[in-house]
Amino acid sequence: MSALRADELEIVEEKDPELNEQQFESRTPWRLAWRRLKKDRVAMVSLGFIVLLILVSLFAPLLTALIGHGPNTQYTTRGLSLSGIPVGPGHNGFLLGTDDQGRDVLSRIIYGSRISLEVGIGATFLALLLGVVVGLFAGYYGGFLDSVLGRFMDILLSFPILLLAIAIVARFGPSLGLLIVVISLFSWPYIGRLVRGQVISLREREFVEAARALGASDLRIMFVEIAPNLVALAVIYATLLIPVNIVLEATLSFLGLGVQPPTASWGNMIAEAQTGDLFTVAWWFLVFPCVALVLTTLAFNLLGDGLRDALDPRYGRSHISPAKRVRRAFRVRRTPPAPEPAEAKA
Amino acid sequence: MTVGPGGVFSRAEGTDEFLLEADDVVKHFPVRGGAFGRSHAAVKAVDGVSFSLRAGETLGLVGESGCGKSTLARLITGLHPVTSGHVRFKGQDITSLQRRQLRPLRRSMQMVFQDPYGSLNPRRRVGSILSDPFSVHEHLSRAEVRRRVQELMARVGLSPEHYNRFPSEFSGGQRQRIGIARALALRPSLIVCDEPVSALDVSIQAQILNLLEDLQAEFMLTYIFIAHDLSVVRHVSNRLAVMYLGKLVETGPTEEIYLNSRHPYTASLLSAVPVADRAFRSERRERIILTGDVPSPVDPPSGCRFHPRCPKAQAVCAVQEPALERKSGDPDGHLTACHFPVVAGEALANASRETAGVTGSGPAEAVHP
Numbered sequence: 284m285s286a287l288r289a290d291e292l293e294i295v296e297e298k299d300p301e302l303n304e305q306q307f308e309s310r311t312p313w314r315l316a317w318r319r320l321k322k323d324r325v326a327m328v329s330l331g332f333i334v335l336l337i338l339v340s341l342f343a344p345l346l347t348a349l350i351g352h353g354p355n356t357q358y359t360t361r362g363l364s365l366s367g368i369p370v371g372p373g374h375n376g377f378l379l380g381t382d383d384q385g386r387d388v389l390s391r392i393i394y395g396s397r398i399s400l401e402v403g404i405g406a407t408f409l410a411l412l413l414g415v416v417v418g419l420f421a422g423y424y425g426g427f428l429d430s431v432l433g434r435f436m437d438i439l440l441s442f443p444i445l446l447l448a449i450a451i452v453a454r455f456g457p458s459l460g461l462l463i464v465v466i467s468l469f470s471w472p473y474i475g476r477l478v479r480g481q482v483i484s485l486r487e488r489e490f491v492e493a494a495r496a497l498g499a500s501d502l503r504i505m506f507v508e509i510a511p512n513l514v515a516l517a518v519i520y521a522t523l524l525i526p527v528n529i530v531l532e533a534t535l536s537f538l539g540l541g542v543q544p545p546t547a548s549w550g551n552m553i554a555e556a557q558t559g560d561l562f563t564v565a566w567w568f569l570v571f572p573c574v575a576l577v578l579t580t581l582a583f584n585l586l587g588d589g590l591r592d593a594l595d596p597r598y599g600r601s602h603i604s605p606a607k608r609v610r611r612a613f614r615v616r617r618t619p620p621a622p623e624p625a626e627a628k629a
Numbered sequence: 630m631t632v633g634p635g636g637v638f639s640r641a642e643g644t645d646e647f648l649l650e651a652d653d654v655v656k657h658f659p660v661r662g663g664a665f666g667r668s669h670a671a672v673k674a675v676d677g678v679s680f681s682l683r684a685g686e687t688l689g690l691v692g693e694s695g696c697g698k699s700t701l702a703r704l705i706t707g708l709h710p711v712t713s714g715h716v717r718f719k720g721q722d723i724t725s726l727q728r729r730q731l732r733p734l735r736r737s738m739q740m741v742f743q744d745p746y747g748s749l750n751p752r753r754r755v756g757s758i759l760s761d762p763f764s765v766h767e768h769l770s771r772a773e774v775r776r777r778v779q780e781l782m783a784r785v786g787l788s789p790e791h792y793n794r795f796p797s798e799f800s801g802g803q804r805q806r807i808g809i810a811r812a813l814a815l816r817p818s819l820i821v822c823d824e825p826v827s828a829l830d831v832s833i834q835a836q837i838l839n840l841l842e843d844l845q846a847e848f849m850l851t852y853i854f855i856a857h858d859l860s861v862v863r864h865v866s867n868r869l870a871v872m873y874l875g876k877l878v879e880t881g882p883t884e885e886i887y888l889n890s891r892h893p894y895t896a897s898l899l900s901a902v903p904v905a906d907r908a909f910r911s912e913r914r915e916r917i918i919l920t921g922d923v924p925s926p927v928d929p930p931s932g933c934r935f936h937p938r939c940p941k942a943q944a945v946c947a948v949q950e951p952a953l954e955r956k957s958g959d960p961d962g963h964l965t966a967c968h969f970p971v972v973a974g975e976a977l978a979n980a981s982r983e984t985a986g987v988t989g990s991g992p993a994e995a996v997h998p
Contacts, residue, residue, distance in 0.1 A: 312751070490747065490751075492703075492748075493740070493749075493811070495708055497735060497739075497762055497765050498736075498765050498766065507761075508753075512752050
């Protein structure tokens with residue numbers, strides 16, 4: 284038996300020595316994580332959806348041109364019935380119907396995805412930048428600096444964000460850029476605190492001491508030695524923070540503080556749809572933006588979960604069924620969950 | 630290169646300058662607690678250690694876990710600030726230097742760490758890890774750095790093509806070679822090896838020790854070799870320093886200490902070294918089994934720190950701390966800190982039985998072959 288196996292192994296090596304070398308070569312942490320992620324069907328479907336969404340938002344003008352309906356054009360004759368009721372899905376060439384002003388819901392959702400992704404990804408990126416830098420300094424130096432930065436983050440987190448956002452928007456007037464800044468301003472402390480904790484444990488590792496023994500500066504240790512070890516955490520957390528920020532954008536737009544009409548955003552589409560009671564007859568122009576929002580949020584959350592499992596295989600969760608994971612992702616989250624599974628899986 | 634009693638590692642005799650001198654080095658770590666985080670006690674990790682080291686020597690530093698070996702190593706290399714005392718490297722007091730001022734000295738003083746899994750950054754490629762010394766201390770072109778790194782890898786027995794791999798793709802022994810290459814990169818004169826082989830398989834240990842030995846000859850290195858494996862220390866070092874609870878209890882030429890250990894602690898340590906071949910067991914290889922645990926370094930025993938566990942302890946040991954000095958009949962350089970040094974042929978195992986009541990510890994066991 285064992286002799287046979289040895290033979291087989293030899294044959295494999297004879298056949299293709301390059302192959303073996305390549306397999307060994309690919310054992311980098313990232314490739315291992317990718318291999319694990321590929322096995323996760325839920326995460327891969329989510330990833331596919333997100334990639335599709337990004338493509339859709341990138342090529343929004345092209346798509347709407349193909350559809351033939353602009354996002355803000357009011358099709359008063361074709362898009363509304365004689366009594367002013369919006370046209371339902373599939374009628375008159377409106378795939379998802381029209382809204383109360385006779386605009387194409389699909390085109391608006393396509394353009395709305397741009398806003399959602401811009402704000403979601405933009406605000407998360409800014410938050411990530413700020414959170415990682417502040418967390419690095421607080422965790423690495425500790426002591427007084429840590430106390431000051433830690434208190435500051437606590438104060439920010441304890442602010443009622445919507446109230447403050449209303450105040451800021453009232454002062455500066457609504458704009459997309461301001462929206463991104465305001466959202467990132469309130470989401471970076473989550474990342475900051477998380478990074479700080481990770482840095483506190485990383486700075487005691489022997490490779491940091493080795494760098495110190497080489498005479499490396501503090502900045503070099505922080506950004507060359509410690510930061511690469513934070514990438515996994517940052518990727519997971521950013522993926523989980525994006526849907527939170529997308530929902531936040533929708534919330535602010537819903538309240539009229541974000542993207543201003545007639546520019547389409549999922550938030551203000553929902554807001555416009557629920558004023559009045561037209562949606563009791565024409566459900567589609569309220570439901571479809573909601574569906575887009577829910578699917579996007581869900582996809583990011585599920586991908587984040589999958590990434591966590593793939594990048595940190597110590598907490599294997601493959602035993603949890605896809606259905607349960609979807610249910611889990613539906614739980615209301617005011618704040619994104621911490622990547623460290625504090626809630627015991629076992 | 631002369632082959633001294635310590636084996637091939639000795640080359641030192643003849644040089645007069647001390648490469649490294651430690652003078653009454655003390656390191657206390659404050660223990661924080663209580664409502665306001667004030668320190669009310671201190672872990673006396675290193676408590677007054679003095680020794681000197683000549684260029685080309687290998688000093689073996691041995692002692693139980695927690696006796697302060699690793700702390701001492703970090704004090705010598707300036708990784709931790711000392712509480713008091715002085716460390717002089719090439720005549721320059723490094724304890725008073727700021728971190729920035731210490732930087733040029735780092736070139737000539739390097740460290741190999743114990744854990745080859747922890748001492749290499751898991752998220753960085755080996756080539757990048759090994760180019761650190763150059764990017765911190767020298768301004769070289771990328772191609773030049775790459776060439777030097779590959780040269781280093783080849784020198785320590787790694788394949789230079791593995792430049793782009795991550796540490797996780799190497800075995801423990803290979804990783805320790807990477808650690809050694811990193812320490813060697815800037816051609817230091819002193820390398821402090823903090824238990825460099827204790828995490829490795831025995832067969833790999835020998836390879837790494839041989840590598841260190843070759844490198845010492847090639848690059849005129851001086852080693853401080855920390856270990857708790859006495860057979861390893863005997864193999865590599867030509868001088869030995871035995872630590873117990875933050876203090877040196879005995880120091881001297883390795884073979885001298887192995888053959889004629891004067892401190893009861895050293896004697897008990899050496900008696901615990903297993904000897905595979907019965908023929909090599911001499912009569913004096915009686916095992917001395919110490920009773921009790923190592924006392925807490927927060928509150929070390931009075932007088933001689935070893936007295937609660939010492940088979941020869943008497944009343945004076947609990948009161949007066951013995952000085953580290955040459956005992957009668959010993960050659961120069963063999964220093965012992967003991968009021969009642971062991972004399973050759975003394976049966977310590979029996980002594981421990983007789984004095985068991987005096988020391989207050991439980992009865993000691995003697996295991997005879």
